[in-house]
């Protein structure tokens with residue numbers, strides 16, 4: 001029986017999905033203006049483990065969006081001179097590369113905000129019709145005092161919010177807590193025609209519209225980092241339940257704890273900002289994944305200078321126990337590992353069990369009994385997205401997740417040269433070779449981008 005901690009009720013609850021065979025899960029995805037950082041990697045790795053676990057018993061629709069319209073993206077474009085399209089396309093590719101390197105499986109659906117503008121406009125119109133929103137100076141705002149249930153997720157009272165808030169007070173707001181659903185765009189800014197003039201959506205309405213489109217009025221789990229509880233998730237709840245009624249929207253809310261770097265909050269101004277790309281230049285993705293899963297997801301994770309070294313030492317021990325193992329039987333997942341995960345995703349306990357299995361394997365002489373334990377260790381670790389290569393390859397450091405980005409870029413260039421020389425046979429061969437290694441090429445008018453399958 002799976003138990004999950006529900007932020008909404010502040011309790012550990014047995015998980016019972018709406019449909020006994022299916023689970024719908026929405027996780028707030030990245031805003032694609034810059035390289036993903038360690039704080040982003042944590043929720044995506046945590047929810048990847050949840051999806052793997054749910055898939056043992058249910059058909060899972062895992063929706064993780066891409067926010068490709070946001071003021072941060074507009075600012076990045078102004079700063080770098082690159083077009084918004086280039087920034088979002090490039091950053092999305094980087095994000096997919098980072099996720100693949102960390103061993104996170106792709107979501108079932110990855111909706112882009114810019115592909116759902118009509119759905120957002122429709123939802124805003126409903127909020128206006130029902131009296132939860134008002135239009136003012138090209139803006140549309142959600143009127144927080146019109147929604148008495150506001151604050152149930154975060155436990156925030158409106159007065160406290162105002163007192164402690166960095167909430168923008170603006171002349172077009174009736175109340176300081178009101179938040180933007182739609183805002184006007186200048187002619188240089190990206191924008192869409194709407195009943196309120198040319199403009200663009202606020203961030204919160206994006207997730208309400210996309211989760212409704214892909215998971216419906218009611219769905220099972222909504223996840224994200226604790227930093228999203230207020231105001232983002234609170235505002236998502238207000239928007240969606242104002243339209244569809246109290247009791248609709250997500251039933252279980254899951255939030256991972258914050259990420260610290262040497263005991264401090266990670267921020268660009270403190271100079272302790274770590275991107276996944278930085279980490280991948282120091283360690284293999286599996287080591288980073290192991291480190292992320294070594295702390296329970298609801299606890300704060302303090303990333304210190306020793307974290308990667310410790311994770312690597314642990315993985316070395318586990319891989320040592322797999323020495324000589326060539327078996328392919330990956331069916332046998334250890335019941336204690338499963339039980340640990342079913343207890344609100346207790347990954348540290350699951351990892352402790354992997355170490356126990358490793359110790360048992362080490363005690364045995366070469367033979368069938370040893371192989372059985374090794375098979376169980378390998379299968380259980382694989383379930384967590386760990387111990388993905390052979391012991392031999394691991395210790396030879398051969399065990400990268402496919403080709404390096406540089407090699408891929410180089411092959412794409414060779415393919416372009418071949419195409420320009422009308423050598424389509426060679427160009428196709430390069431594409432097929434890459435595809436065999438799990439690299440998909442995407443051709444467009446701007447050139448060729450790629451992603452890992």
Ligand SMILES: [Zn+2]
Pocket residue numbers: 027028029207232236
């Ligand atoms: Zn969201």
